[in-house]
Amino acid sequence: MVKLTTAEAMRKAIDKARAVKPRVRVVSFGSYTVTNKQTGATYTVTCEKRNGERFADCNCKAGARGLRCYHVAAAAGAHIVLAAESATLSA
Numbered sequence: 001m002v003k004l005t006t007a008e009a010m011r012k013a014i015d016k017a018r019a020v021k022p023r024v025r026v027v028s029f030g031s032y033t034v035t036n037k038q039t040g041a042t043y044t045v046t047c048e049k050r051n052g053e054r055f056a057d058c059n060c061k062a063g064a065r066g067l068r069c070y071h072v073a074a075a076a077g078a079h080i081v082l083a084a085e086s087a088t089l090s091a
């Protein structure tokens with residue numbers, strides 16, 4: 001479980017996500033699968049909000065050790081767009 005903080009803290013993971021360009025699928029709001037198109041490896045990322053702070057969890061080796069992997073960065077990007085859209089829809 002990693003805490004999603006600033007884009008600066010996520011920079012390395014975001015840069016890697018931009019380089020790898022994984023495919024992100026929305027399973028449901030807050031649950032995503034991230035696939036590396038080169039290797040075919042797919043990991044599941046979940047995002048949740050606790051006490052106003054965002055957390056994410058990835059089932060890859062790095063994510064299991066609490067590291068900010070690029071899967072989390074890729075899924076968080078999709079999650080933030082979805083969260084903004086649902087906020088617009090419910091407004």
Ligand SMILES: [Zn+2]
Pocket residue numbers: 043058059060061062063069070071072
């Ligand atoms: Zn991961």
